[in-house]
Amino acid sequence: MIDIAADIAGVLVQAVLALGFAPLVTGIIRKTKARLQNRQGPPILQPYLDLQKLFRKGVIIPSTASWIFRATPYILFASTLVIVLLVPTLFTPVPLHWAGDIITVVYLFALGRFFLALAGLDTGTSFGGLGSSREMSIAAIIEPAMMLAIFTVSVTAGSTNLSTIVASLSTTPASAVNPSHILAFAGLFIVTLAETGRIPVDNPATHLELTMIHEAMVLEYSGRYLALIEWASQMKLLIFLALLSNMFFPLGMATTLSPAALLVALIAIAGKTIVLAIVVAVIESTNAKLRLFRVPEFLMVAFILSLLALILYFIVGV
Amino acid sequence: MGPGAQTISQYIDILAAMILVTAFLIVSSRSLTFYVRLFSLQSFFLAAVALLVAIGYGEMHILTAAILTIVVKVVAIPIVLNKITDAIKVRKEIDFTINVTVSLLICGGLVIVADSVAQPILSAQTGDTLGVSRVLPASIAMIMIGLFIMVARKKAVTQLIGLMTMENGLFLSGLAITYGMPMIVEVGIFFDILMATLILGVFMFRINRTFESISMDTLRSLRH
Numbered sequence: 057m058i059d060i061a062a063d064i065a066g067v068l069v070q071a072v073l074a075l076g077f078a079p080l081v082t083g084i085i086r087k088t089k090a091r092l093q094n095r096q097g098p099p100i101l102q103p104y105l106d107l108q109k110l111f112r113k114g115v116i117i118p119s120t121a122s123w124i125f126r127a128t129p130y131i132l133f134a135s136t137l138v139i140v141l142l143v144p145t146l147f148t149p150v151p152l153h154w155a156g157d158i159i160t161v162v163y164l165f166a167l168g169r170f171f172l173a174l175a176g177l178d179t180g181t182s183f184g185g186l187g188s189s190r191e192m193s194i195a196a197i198i199e200p201a202m203m204l205a206i207f208t209v210s211v212t213a214g215s216t217n218l219s220t221i222v223a224s225l226s227t228t229p230a231s232a233v234n235p236s237h238i239l240a241f242a243g244l245f246i247v248t249l250a251e252t253g254r255i256p257v258d259n260p261a262t263h264l265e266l267t268m269i270h271e272a273m274v275l276e277y278s279g280r281y282l283a284l285i286e287w288a289s290q291m292k293l294l295i296f297l298a299l300l301s302n303m304f305f306p307l308g309m310a311t312t313l314s315p316a317a318l319l320v321a322l323i324a325i326a327g328k329t330i331v332l333a334i335v336v337a338v339i340e341s342t343n344a345k346l347r348l349f350r351v352p353e354f355l356m357v358a359f360i361l362s363l364l365a366l367i368l369y370f371i372v373g374v
Numbered sequence: 375m376g377p378g379a380q381t382i383s384q385y386i387d388i389l390a391a392m393i394l395v396t397a398f399l400i401v402s403s404r405s406l407t408f409y410v411r412l413f414s415l416q417s418f419f420l421a422a423v424a425l426l427v428a429i430g431y432g433e434m435h436i437l438t439a440a441i442l443t444i445v446v447k448v449v450a451i452p453i454v455l456n457k458i459t460d461a462i463k464v465r466k467e468i469d470f471t472i473n474v475t476v477s478l479l480i481c482g483g484l485v486i487v488a489d490s491v492a493q494p495i496l497s498a499q500t501g502d503t504l505g506v507s508r509v510l511p512a513s514i515a516m517i518m519i520g521l522f523i524m525v526a527r528k529k530a531v532t533q534l535i536g537l538m539t540m541e542n543g544l545f546l547s548g549l550a551i552t553y554g555m556p557m558i559v560e561v562g563i564f565f566d567i568l569m570a571t572l573i574l575g576v577f578m579f580r581i582n583r584t585f586e587s588i589s590m591d592t593l594r595s596l597r598h
Binding site: 233234235236238239242352353356357359360361363364367368370371 | 387388390391392395398399402474478479481482485486489508511512
């Protein structure tokens with residue numbers, strides 16, 4: 057009985073932390089960007105206020121839309137929330153570690169993306185279809201890159217289960233510093249920029265029709281539907297930052313559930329996430345968005361880096 | 375293998391991976407100034423590998439080679455190349471014989487080929503306490519990627535960068551198999567490379583003045 061209660065508590069803690077802190081990460085990135093551009097910028101807590109406002113507003117549904125348009129926000133939000141429960145953020149193993157491994161995570165992302173692309177097509181506007189087609193063609197390149205980067209870490213740890221990977225790396229931290237891990241980290245970082253719609257690939261702050269990808273798909277959404285989609289994409293950013301920091305630098309990860317270890321883990325993950333968020337903000341401020349036809353080249357670099365990482369693992373045989 | 379040697383061999387592995395990454399970045403980019411910067415970085419990593427080998431085996435002549443690499447390849451040649459690109463006002467490699475995406479995939483394949491070529495040599499290697507010979511696949515891959523850059527890119531500056539990448543690969547494979555070549559050979563090679571860059575630079579400048587292009591396609595039409 058105590059085990060089950062502890063598991064439920066663990067699940068709840070993870071879900072609440074991810075739901076609560078996801079808008080904060082976005083706020084930090086926006087504030088850093090604003091400061092780098094010599095602007096005051098909105099307060100760090102602005103994303104929370106935005107979500108609150110959107111939840112109170114009414115929903116407008118296009119007359120041509122089918123049930124897919126109404127179901128998509130919930131599917132996207134739910135699938136992202138499930139991923140949150142599978143990725144170790146504070147402690148390992150996570151309570152639901154038996155429920156799915158890293159491949160499940162990749163395909164839960166794909167499920168959300170699939171429905172979002174359908175919803176973009178569903179409204180029948182030309183922008184929605186444009187966004188969907190762009191999103192899917194980009195996804196076709198980043199998915200293999202992401203898989204290869206993750207496989208590199210998996211072969212080192214000897215498992216595809218995220219909890220096992222993080223546990224084996226946090227017991228032998230020195231094994232994390234090897235060439236194939238560094239390359240896989242670089243590959244996964246580019247994948248993160250692409251997956252979360254950050255600047256060299258997509259611009260999260262614009263509604264300029266020619267350049268937008270993610271924003272084009274969700275153009276018709278309003279009210280609580282838009283709030284759910286925004287919240288899900290903020291969680292997605294948090295998940296990717298947590299994956300990057302915990303799969304490659306699992307320092308401070310709690311392996312027991314003692315309060316002291318959990319506190320250390322909370323501080324460690326907060327520090328690592330904030331550092332990565334600031335790096336993302338710096339990249340966004342110092343780079344221009346790539347032309348759409350150059351994007352596949354950029355993503356191919358991620359694919360090749362991940363491929364090299366895997367080849368190097370077998371060449372060097374660390 | 376002592377703990378010190380193990381740390382050194384770990385650093386060498388990481389540096390070899392970085393060298394390979396710079397070669398891939400050269401293939402993936404278009405800007406000539408970026409090529410030069412990457413080449414300088416690549417040579418810097420190479421000098422660091424040489425330095426580590428020198429420390430690990432206590433061989434003084436490799437130390438000289440490391441210092442020469444920094445002076446010649448990290449500082450002198452990039453300055454010369456930057457002067458050339460400024461003078462001929464060519465900033466970008468525009469039309470490729472093979473586009474970037476396919477180039478990257480081909481180079482990924484070249485790494486696999488290099489590994490299978492290097493394995494028989496590696497299995498014959500004994501008495502290597504630092505594990506330097508493990509960088510042999512990376513060095514052979516560098517030679518092939520350099521050759522690929524020379525074949526697949528049209529601008530003379532880029533082809534020169536390809537040649538330099540090949541040379542860096544040769545130096546690395548020299549380190550991997552025999553822990554560096556004899557001193558006199560090493561000095562000769564560095565002098566050669568510097569002179570080649572200077573002569574090719576003057577040459578490119580002249581070609582550009584006469585034909586208003588450094589594209590090799592334009593030169594080829596001279597035959598008719």
